[in-house]
Amino acid sequence: MKYILDEIIENNRKYTSEGNVATYIPELAKGNRDDLGVCVIDMENNTYKSGDYDRKFTIQSVSKPISLALAIMDNGKENVFSKVGMEPSGDPFNSIMKLETVKPSIPYNPMINAGAIVITSMIKGKDNDEKLDRMLNFFRRLSCNPTLEVNKDVYMSEKITGDRNRAIAYLLKSEGIIDGDIEGILDLYFKQCAIEVTVEDLARMGANLASYGIDISNGERIVSEDIARTVKTFMVTCGMYDASGEFAINVGIPSKSGVGGGIMCSVPKKLGIGVFGPSLDKKGNSVAGIRVLKDISRRASLSIF
Numbered sequence: 001m002k003y004i005l006d007e008i009i010e011n012n013r014k015y016t017s018e019g020n021v022a023t024y025i026p027e028l029a030k031g032n033r034d035d036l037g038v039c040v041i042d043m044e045n046n047t048y049k050s051g052d053y054d055r056k057f058t059i060q061s062v063s064k065p066i067s068l069a070l071a072i073m074d075n076g077k078e079n080v081f082s083k084v085g086m087e088p089s090g091d092p093f094n095s096i097m098k099l100e101t102v103k104p105s106i107p108y109n110p111m112i113n114a115g116a117i118v119i120t121s122m123i124k125g126k127d128n129d130e131k132l133d134r135m136l137n138f139f140r141r142l143s144c145n146p147t148l149e150v151n152k153d154v155y156m157s158e159k160i161t162g163d164r165n166r167a168i169a170y171l172l173k174s175e176g177i178i179d180g181d182i183e184g185i186l187d188l189y190f191k192q193c194a195i196e197v198t199v200e201d202l203a204r205m206g207a208n209l210a211s212y213g214i215d216i217s218n219g220e221r222i223v224s225e226d227i228a229r230t231v232k233t234f235m236v237t238c239g240m241y242d243a244s245g246e247f248a249i250n251v252g253i254p255s256k257s258g259v260g261g262g263i264m265c266s267v268p269k270k271l272g273i274g275v276f277g278p279s280l281d282k283k284g285n286s287v288a289g290i291r292v293l294k295d296i297s298r299r300a301s302l303s304i305f
């Protein structure tokens with residue numbers, strides 16, 4: 001396995017030059033475009049890594065399925081899906097358009113920014129500190145990594161410049177989809193996106209979802225089977241934004257990408273995979289990371305379809 005991963009990383013590193021690091025969050029522009037790393041974890045907890053697997057990066061939108069799981073645990077499915085839809089939008093992740101043209105202005109799904117901001121607003125806690133604590137603890141639990149923390153520089157960088165998300169959140173408030181302290185909700189959302197991880201953290205979260213919510217390292221249940229299934233289904237239909245259809249055909253693995261360059265994948269009953277490659281394509285997905293996943297999927301016949 002290790003040898004195959006080494007070969008796949010080396011074959012695909014050249015594709016990092018076809019994209020670029022995200023720059024709309026200024027701090028992310030400091031990333032190294034050529035980085036490419038992978039971690040694969042099977043259901044027996046065997047862990048294989050290759051390339052730049054030791055890099056730390058911010059989770060960004062890969063956090064969306066995880067916070068969705070917590071919001072469902074906090075509020076129940078019915079409440080959550082009265083405020084967020086279950087359909088792919090076909091629009092870029094930060095699009096505002098459908099909030100205006102489709103009424104009621106319920107975001108299409110929890111994987112686009114509008115939907116994810118609604119989800120973050122539903123996390124329970126007496127104040128923002130408690131909400132962040134609960135959120136961080138949940139991410140730590142699912143990744144089996146008690147040291148996960150928020151990267152303060154990336155968080156501040158997005159907080160200062162995140163006016164598009166601010167516009168989305170205030171629009172959602174004006175439409176009655178979210179209420180309360182919008183700046184507080186955005187602050188929590190920016191912190192959620194700035195949680196710092198490695199490919200191993202992503203692979204482990206993917207593996208624990210692949211096992212339908214059972215911690216593969218000790219057999220304890222973390223989330224219900226139904227939540228694990230719901231989250232993975234969103235990863236298939238909306239996880240790669242408006243590239244989800246093409247990705248399903250070429251790779252066929254429930255996956256979630258983020259503009260930090262990470263992709264978390266979950267092959268039901270088989271594997272968790274984490275990939276990192278901060279060079280992004282036009283849709284905001286890791287350009288070489290997708291190639292790596294395509295090769296892994298083909299070599300190990302992992303497509304779920």
Ligand SMILES: NC(=O)CC[C@H](N)C(=O)O
Pocket residue numbers: 059060061062093094113158165193257258259260284
């Ligand atoms: N696609 C992403 O990873 C987007 C996350 C980022 N924090 C944003 O809201 O713009």
